[in-house]
Amino acid sequence: KQEVTQIPAALSVPEGENLVLNCSFTDSAIYNLQWFRQDPGKGLTSLLLIQSSQREQTSGRLNASLDKSSGRSTLYIAASQPGDSATYLCAVDRGSTLGRLYFGRGTQLTVWP
Amino acid sequence: GAVVSQHPSRVICKSGTSVKIECRSLDFQATTMFWYRQFPKKSLMLMATSNEGSKATYEQGVEKDKFLINHASLTLSTLTVTSAHPEDSSFYICSARADPSTGRGQYFGPGTRLTVT
Numbered sequence: 098k099q100e101v102t103q104i105p106a107a108l109s110v111p112e113g114e115n116l117v118l119n120c121s122f123t124d125s126a127i128y129n130l131q132w133f134r135q136d137p138g139k140g141l142t143s144l145l146l147i148q149s150s151q152r153e154q155t156s157g158r159l160n161a162s163l164d165k166s167s168g169r170s171t172l173y174i175a176a177s178q179p180g181d182s183a184t185y186l187c188a189v190d191r192g193s194t195l196g197r198l199y200f201g202r203g204t205q206l207t208v209w210p
Numbered sequence: 211g212a213v214v215s216q217h218p219s220r221v222i223c224k225s226g227t228s229v230k231i232e233c234r235s236l237d238f239q240a241t242t243m244f245w246y247r248q249f250p251k252k253s254l255m256l257m258a259t260s261n262e263g264s265k266a267t268y269e270q271g272v273e274k275d276k277f278l279i280n281h282a283s284l285t286l287s288t289l290t291v292t293s294a295h296p297e298d299s300s301f302y303i304c305s306a307r308a309d310p311s312t313g314r315g316q317y318f319g320p321g322t323r324l325t326v327t
Contacts, residue, residue, distance in 0.1 A: 131315045140216070140303050141318035148313060186253070190315065196242050196307045198316060202253045
């Protein structure tokens with residue numbers, strides 16, 4: 098069974114800091130890994146998708162890396178802003194026919210001015 | 211990015227009534243759709259997986275007769291909460307998965323807040 102863990106559970110920083118959010122998974126046989134953002138009372142917004150054959154993906158101030166062999170992914174947020182405050186979730190797709198995602202519990206990020 | 215819509219965004223109903231929630235993928239065909247439930251400050255709990263034209267696969271502990279799922283087309287799935295009770299009050303989120311050969315991941319709807327009085 099695939100288990101996904103995210104560390105830290107919560108993070109509070111002043112704006113401008115560079116941040117690293119961690120995600121680990123127990124089964125390295127994955128199809129892809131996605132990072133999502135969820136604002137309170139809202140659905141999930143896909144931030145970055147890394148295929149199993151890739152090492153990293155970048156979008157603006159966000160960079161996600163994937164080390165499949167060690168079962169780890171990191172989300173790097175550069176020059177954080179108060180608007181980045183949200184819960185960040187990583188999810189692993191094992192690539193089965195059903196294609197269900199296995200989620201971590203998320204990291205709740207607060208960036209204060 | 212791809213767009214997935216849910217309707218309604220909020221619904222209040224009385225105990226014993228049924229509520230239908232729609233999930234649509236607006237700009238791609240979803241071979242598979244998923245329904246999740248989320249309690250306050252908790253992560254998402256997968257309820258069921260539906261493939262177009264076939265019966266949904268429910269997770270352990272989820273009553274299939276209470277949470278009816280219909281995946282009528284490659285762009286539409288519906289979740290009907292039958293004989294709703296206050297404990298069914300929750301945030302329901304759907305997601306849609308494109309064909310894996312496209313290299314795309316999953317996209318989530320904005321969620322539906324259900325309140326049963």
